[in-house]
Amino acid sequence: MSPMETTTQKSRINIFEYLDYREFLRDWYKSHKSGRSTVSLRSFSKKAGFTSSNILKLVMDGNRNLTAESAAQFAIGLGLNKQETAFFLNLVFYNQGKSVEEKDSHYKKLVQSKKFSELKSVEKDQYDYYSTWYHPVVRELMTSNEFDGTPEWIMSQIRPEITVIQAKKSMELLERLGFVKKTPKNQWVQSNPLLTTGPESSSHIILRYHQSLLEIIRSLLVQIEPEDRDVGALTLGVSKKMFPEIKKKVQEFRREILKMVSTENNPEVVISLSTQLIPLVKKGEE
Numbered sequence: 001m002s003p004m005e006t007t008t009q010k011s012r013i014n015i016f017e018y019l020d021y022r023e024f025l026r027d028w029y030k031s032h033k034s035g036r037s038t039v040s041l042r043s044f045s046k047k048a049g050f051t052s053s054n055i056l057k058l059v060m061d062g063n064r065n066l067t068a069e070s071a072a073q074f075a076i077g078l079g080l081n082k083q084e085t086a087f088f089l090n091l092v093f094y095n096q097g098k099s100v101e102e103k104d105s106h107y108k109k110l111v112q113s114k115k116f117s118e119l120k121s122v123e124k125d126q127y128d129y130y131s132t133w134y135h136p137v138v139r140e141l142m143t144s145n146e147f148d149g150t151p152e153w154i155m156s157q158i159r160p161e162i163t164v165i166q167a168k169k170s171m172e173l174l175e176r177l178g179f180v181k182k183t184p185k186n187q188w189v190q191s192n193p194l195l196t197t198g199p200e201s202s203s204h205i206i207l208r209y210h211q212s213l214l215e216i217i218r219s220l221l222v223q224i225e226p227e228d229r230d231v232g233a234l235t236l237g238v239s240k241k242m243f244p245e246i247k248k249k250v251q252e253f254r255r256e257i258l259k260m261v262s263t264e265n266n267p268e269v270v271i272s273l274s275t276q277l278i279p280l281v282k283k284g285e286e
Helices: 003-010 021-034 041-048 055-060 068-078 082-096 100-111 114-119 121-130 135-141 151-157 164-177 204-221 242-261
Strands: 180-182 188-190
Touching: 021 055, 021 068, 021 082, 041 055, 041 068, 055 068, 068 082, 082 100, 082 114, 100 114, 100 121, 100 204, 114 121, 121 135, 121 164, 121 204, 135 151, 135 164, 151 164, 164 180
Parallel strands: none
Antiparallel strands: 180 188
16 A cells, blocks of 8 residues: 555545535645655646646646546545545536536535535535525414414415425424424424525525526416515616615615514415516626
């Protein structure tokens, strides 16, 4: 067994604890340089089959991306086993993904990894929560005074319709995440009445949630009577200076609504409030 292989096996760096492959590479390299290891940038390149002696540094520093082929070579240089290699490849494709759909596809494979889910069970549950539109609706319904404690009642209240199994799994997920809890009187309450991702999130998970929610709202528009909905749109010409001011006003409005409902203990109707503020011209154009 070579010195490099011995060091790899002894390393405490666990790839299943990472969601950023460059961070993993930096920690891996640091751990292998701190002991009696003979690992160097040159020896890594040689083992991985690269002609460039500083390829590892270029990738670690974010100056070069990996392709499917070079990522597989990196896995060899890192001394990863089959399961670790599959996770590493998905991690690379997830980090370098260009679209929400592409990132979501690879992230889903990451959280489905058995070792990852054992170490990051909350991460997987949070993904499940935001990847399905009806979980927040179930969360609100469970605290209603009319809730009889059964998934059948939840199913009967939601539109578009979901199944009893979906309602049951949603209830279990919400309890597991600590979003709801049962009182001594056998009633459900929200652990925190306000649950928000913040004014803005770059996470592909939240973006995917917003996309799915907009698709649901679109399908419901033709089913809901005008007196039961309010849909409006403004198309305005504004200065570049005014745009962030308008964005701030929209965010303040959402916070005011959250403050209004924070003391509501008996939700009788579950509503969805969506606001979209989107520039309709390309950046830099007047």
